[in-house]
Amino acid sequence: MAAETSSVSPAPRFSLIRQLRESPHAQGLALISPTLIYLLFTLVLPLLLVVVLSFMTRGPYGNIIYRVNLGNYTRLMDTLYLRILGYSLLTAALTTIGTILIGYPLAYYIARTPPRQRSVYLFLILVPFWTNFIIRIYAWIMILRTEGLLNSFLLKIGFIQAPLDILYTPTAVLIGMVYEFLPFMVLPLYTSLEKIEPAQLEAAADLGARPFMAFLRVTLPLSLPGMIAGSILVFIPAMGMFVVPDLMGGAKTILVGNLIRNQFLTARDWPFGAAASMLLLILTLIFTLFYTRRAGFGEELLV
Amino acid sequence: MSEKKPAIWLRIYALLAYAYIYFPILILIIFSFNTQKINVRWEGFTLQWYKVLFNDQNVILATRNTLIIAFTSTIISTVIGTLAALALQRYRFPGYGAAESLLYVPVIIPEVVMGISLLAFFASIGLTLGLGTITLSHIAFNIPFVTLVVRARLHGFDKSIEEAAMDLGANELTTFWRVTLPTIMPGVLSGALLAFTLSLDDYVITYFTAGPGSTTLPLRIFSMVRFAVTPEVNALSTLWVLTVFIVLLIGQIAQRSQSPQQTR
Amino acid sequence: MKTFRIAAVFVILAMLIAACGGGQKPAVKSTELNLYAWSEYIPQAMLDNFTAETGIKVNYDTYSSNEELQAKLQAGASGYDVIVPSDYMITILKKQNLLEKLDLSQIPNIKNIDERFRKLEYDPGNEYTVPYQWGTSCLVVDTSKVTRPITKWADLWDPEFAGKVVLLDDVREVLGMVLAVLGYDKNSTDPAQLEEAKAKLSELMANVKLFDSDNPKQALLAGEVWLGQTWNGEASIAHSENEAIQYIFPEEGCTIWFDNLAIPKGAPHIDAALTFINYVLDAKNSILITKEFPYSNPNKAALELLKTEDPALYEAYMSFPATNPSDEDLKRTAPIKDIGEATALWDRIWTEVKGGE
Numbered sequence: 001m002a003a004e005t006s007s008v009s010p011a012p013r014f015s016l017i018r019q020l021r022e023s024p025h026a027q028g029l030a031l032i033s034p035t036l037i038y039l040l041f042t043l044v045l046p047l048l049l050v051v052v053l054s055f056m057t058r059g060p061y062g063n064i065i066y067r068v069n070l071g072n073y074t075r076l077m078d079t080l081y082l083r084i085l086g087y088s089l090l091t092a093a094l095t096t097i098g099t100i101l102i103g104y105p106l107a108y109y110i111a112r113t114p115p116r117q118r119s120v121y122l123f124l125i126l127v128p129f130w131t132n133f134i135i136r137i138y139a140w141i142m143i144l145r146t147e148g149l150l151n152s153f154l155l156k157i158g159f160i161q162a163p164l165d166i167l168y169t170p171t172a173v174l175i176g177m178v179y180e181f182l183p184f185m186v187l188p189l190y191t192s193l194e195k196i197e198p199a200q201l202e203a204a205a206d207l208g209a210r211p212f213m214a215f216l217r218v219t220l221p222l223s224l225p226g227m228i229a230g231s232i233l234v235f236i237p238a239m240g241m242f243v244v245p246d247l248m249g250g251a252k253t254i255l256v257g258n259l260i261r262n263q264f265l266t267a268r269d270w271p272f273g274a275a276a277s278m279l280l281l282i283l284t285l286i287f288t289l290f291y292t293r294r295a296g297f298g299e300e301l302l303v
Numbered sequence: 304m305s306e307k308k309p310a311i312w313l314r315i316y317a318l319l320a321y322a323y324i325y326f327p328i329l330i331l332i333i334f335s336f337n338t339q340k341i342n343v344r345w346e347g348f349t350l351q352w353y354k355v356l357f358n359d360q361n362v363i364l365a366t367r368n369t370l371i372i373a374f375t376s377t378i379i380s381t382v383i384g385t386l387a388a389l390a391l392q393r394y395r396f397p398g399y400g401a402a403e404s405l406l407y408v409p410v411i412i413p414e415v416v417m418g419i420s421l422l423a424f425f426a427s428i429g430l431t432l433g434l435g436t437i438t439l440s441h442i443a444f445n446i447p448f449v450t451l452v453v454r455a456r457l458h459g460f461d462k463s464i465e466e467a468a469m470d471l472g473a474n475e476l477t478t479f480w481r482v483t484l485p486t487i488m489p490g491v492l493s494g495a496l497l498a499f500t501l502s503l504d505d506y507v508i509t510y511f512t513a514g515p516g517s518t519t520l521p522l523r524i525f526s527m528v529r530f531a532v533t534p535e536v537n538a539l540s541t542l543w544v545l546t547v548f549i550v551l552l553i554g555q556i557a558q559r560s561q562s563p564q565q566t567r
Numbered sequence: 568m569k570t571f572r573i574a575a576v577f578v579i580l581a582m583l584i585a586a587c588g589g590g591q592k593p594a595v596k597s598t599e600l601n602l603y604a605w606s607e608y609i610p611q612a613m614l615d616n617f618t619a620e621t622g623i624k625v626n627y628d629t630y631s632s633n634e635e636l637q638a639k640l641q642a643g644a645s646g647y648d649v650i651v652p653s654d655y656m657i658t659i660l661k662k663q664n665l666l667e668k669l670d671l672s673q674i675p676n677i678k679n680i681d682e683r684f685r686k687l688e689y690d691p692g693n694e695y696t697v698p699y700q701w702g703t704s705c706l707v708v709d710t711s712k713v714t715r716p717i718t719k720w721a722d723l724w725d726p727e728f729a730g731k732v733v734l735l736d737d738v739r740e741v742l743g744m745v746l747a748v749l750g751y752d753k754n755s756t757d758p759a760q761l762e763e764a765k766a767k768l769s770e771l772m773a774n775v776k777l778f779d780s781d782n783p784k785q786a787l788l789a790g791e792v793w794l795g796q797t798w799n800g801e802a803s804i805a806h807s808e809n810e811a812i813q814y815i816f817p818e819e820g821c822t823i824w825f826d827n828l829a830i831p832k833g834a835p836h837i838d839a840a841l842t843f844i845n846y847v848l849d850a851k852n853s854i855l856i857t858k859e860f861p862y863s864n865p866n867k868a869a870l871e872l873l874k875t876e877d878p879a880l881y882e883a884y885m886s887f888p889a890t891n892p893s894d895e896d897l898k899r900t901a902p903i904k905d906i907g908e909a910t911a912l913w914d915r916i917w918t919e920v921k922g923g924e
Contacts, residue, residue: 024394024396025395025396026396027390027394028390028393028395028396028399029390029397031386031387031389031390031394032386032387032391032396032402034382034386034387035390035402035450036405038383038443038446039405039408039409039443039446042424042439043408043409043417043420044405045424046421046423046424047416047420049420050416050419050420050423053423058911060907060910061637061659061662061910062634062637062638062641062910062911063641063663080919080922083922084922102320102323105313105316105317105320106316106317106321108313109313110317119555119559123552124321124324124325125324126551127544127548127551128325128328130504130547130551131543131547132504132520132521132524132540132543134506134521134524135544136327136328137528138331138528138536138540139327139328139540140327141528142327142342143327145343146789146790146791147344147789147790147791148343149330152344165776167791168777168791179324179327182324236411236413237414239413240413240414240415240416242415242507243506243507243525247525247528247529250775250776250777251777251778251921252772252775252777252921254918254921254922257413257415259918259922260415260416260419261415261419262918262921264419264422264511264638265634266632266638267634267917267918268634268637268638268641268914269911269914269915273419274419277416277419280413280415280416281413281416284411284412284413284416285411341785341789343788343789343790360615361611364626422642426642426643429643429644430644431644431645432644432646514645514646515601515602515628515646516601516626516628518628526606526629529606529781529782530607530629530781530782532785
């Protein structure tokens with residue numbers, strides 16, 4: 001027993017506590033056990049339940065019959081569902097690209113402003129970021145609808161003769177998604193860009209590189225971790241999105257998220273919905289592994 | 304980055320980009336004063352919708368619920384998450400890899416999948432959906448985020464202070480309470496803030512785990528946007544944006560006064 | 568590890584509190600009522616008056632279709648006390664044993680209900696339900712935008728209306744409508760007919776701007792759509808804001824439905840539920856429904872009261888076909904029926920049409 005000089009608390013008698021004090025393994029486990037127990041009940045068990053559900057059969061009225069069947073998965077292989085899945089991936093990809101296109105120059109600008117002013121610009125990005133996203137989507141509904149602001153304006157200046165059909169189309173969904181996810185791309189990109197040393201750019205200039213080449217060869221590659229972090233934050237949630245297609249797509253555009261939600265709430269085919277969820281989850285894991293292998297779970301995610 | 308001021312086209316772009324970001328919000332705010340009920344064309348100025356909003360019992364109930372859930376889940380997830388961060392950052396134990404992976408699953412998992420899994424789980428154990436189930440769900444997705452943030456803070460932590468304290472006679476507990484915790488407190492608070500925000504804003508998971516009388520503000524806003532859209536939802540939105548603005552402003556000022564300009 | 572112990576206590580305590588937050592089962596009179604009903608259907612004024620008079624707080628959650636209601640109840644322990652299912656859903660819920668029997672001695676106001684609605688097929692004798700409102704789901708047309716007369720569902724397929732049609736987000740309503748257009752029974756379970764209907768509906772998709780069961784009048788009033796399928800109550804409200812919006816009973820026929828108040832099995836506040844149901848059936852409360860959501864009111868006493876209290880509204884109610892269809896109109900209506908096992912097939916087709924582009 002180690003000599004105790006402490007007088008703050010008496011030396012523990014119980015061997016368990018003594019074990020805790022002396023074994024770092026035990027201490028570590030003790031600290032992480034609340035998390036593990038909690039997640040066991042709220043994550044592991046529920047997901048296991050979903051896995052089990054995905055192999056069950058649907059009763060005539062949408063109740064669950066406990067009879068194993070692989071039909072849900074084979075049904076998923078049907079072109080219809082693969083098309084929905086493909087469409088979701090495409091939407092997520094387009095959203096990601098959109099946020100990069102719009103967000104990169106903005107992040108670049110912020111990174112280049114003097115540090116004193118930077119916090120103002122960052123602050124201005126954070127305000128919409130923290131505003132409830134449904135509110136922000138609704139704003140776009142007001143702008144994009146047939147008698148909304150965009151159409152009224154364009155009609156007034158004579159740019160168009162008849163109102164544009166934007167709301168309740170896939171275009172509207174994309175606009176909504178890009179707007180919603182933009183801050184998630186700008187912030188990690190900024191973090192990455194901000195770390196680039198001026199010295200590196202100066203060196204490139206000294207070696208005769210024109211600004212654009214310096215950008216292409218130095219800045220862009222160095223900002224890659226930020227882009228990857230941002231892509232994770234955009235692409236993966238975008239894959240499972242159902243709110244934006246719901247509100248801006250007129251309940252016509254079905255993405256994987258809508259499909260799953262419908263199976264659980266109106267079509268009442270929980271086994272099939274569970275199978276679709278499993279598919280989405282697996283895809284998510286694949287993409288995450290793909291992305292993190294490229295850049296590691298870096299600090300760019302922690303803005 | 305270079306100290307040279309950015310090119311003119313870049314500044315113009317930034318201006319346009321910010322305009323693009325704020326224009327919809329501006330529209331929301333302006334149209335919260337519209338007299339026309341279906342809020343399609345501007346017809347006149349009025350403050351009536353704010354009055355309607357303040358008398359709207361459903362919104363008041365939703366706000367109350369949202370705050371209760373946010374505070375509760377933040378406190379619990381911050382405690383649990385901080386402990387987990389300490390565990391992961393300072394110790395190695397059997398099952399470390401698995402624990403770390405498990406911890407980050409809620410960050411990666413699509414919200415809809417987590418939502419339905421919780422719904423299925425609560426249904427299977429016969430737990431009535433309500434404030435309780437929502438809170439339990441929020442804690443689940445908050446813990447990993449708190450852990451991430453606190454871990455980042457622990458990264459550069461200089462253990463020598465702790466060793467000094469122990470040399471002076473403090474045991475582990477006292478050291479933790481008197482030395483470690485105060486030092487990592489900014490990180491813990493950041494984590495708590497993040498958890499609070501995530502809980503406040505959550506729609507998808509709450510949607511699947513909510514029950515009678517447990518509507519939250521995001522759910523309520525969604526309903527308001529779906530049915531009988533009136534400028535009242537604009538008024539609510541305006542207040543939300545204003546609150547965020549003020550809170551962030553206070554945060555900025557507090558940060559500025561606390562620490563001198565640091566180069567990040 | 569004092570910190571750890573404190574934390575552990577916190578966690579356990581919090582979980583206990585949170586878990587207990589769910590359902591209490593008071594042995595005494597309830598002070599709370601959990602209402603689960605269609606959106607845009609229960610006037611807030613009526614709920615506020617109810618709370619003022621009885622002290623019972625009402626939590627009003629909404630659903631957009633009978634199927635959504637069913638899903639919630641099937642998941643078990645929903646916590647709701649009063650629900651408002653439609654006719655065919657009642658048949659299904661009865662079969663699944665998800666409804667409580669009503670103690671009619673607690674609902675004396677049932678005498679206010681028009682005789683015609685007392686012996687309906689899905690619940691003769693009102694063992695489980697009491698009529699709330701009834702109505703139809705037919706054609707609605709904005710005649711200021713559509714100048715030629717529209718008389719049949721088939722008109723919706725006209726290429727002139729590309730992107731100008733609104734349909735209900737309801738599988739039984741929409742697919743049933745398409746079956747009727749093809750000349751089949753709207754409650755068909757024949758897979759071949761359903762496949763045909765699926766193809767026909769897919770053709771219509773180019774014209775459909777959106778599916779909306781919650782607030783179809785919004786799209787009409789905002790000029791997003793020109794015509795479509797909607798609930799009679801929505802049409803009435805739209806008409807009152809814009810007289811050009813008309814309600815038409817199409818040649819192929821449309822749906823007649825009856826919504827009812829019912830108590831799900833295992834409801835935590837049955838006493839409050841019965842009080843509420845009785846309250847709703849009181850004439851002076853019932854007219855609040857007609858004032859705000861003008862569907863067709865089966866409450867004879869309420870209509871009598873309306874005649875004297877608000878003659879203008881009564882006139883409007885009686886003269887508009889959405890609220891007061893003539894016998895001729897009613898001949899063109901048919902109810903939705905429970906189709907048993909075929910439900911799965913209908914649900915599947917719905918997913919396929921919506922996801923198929």
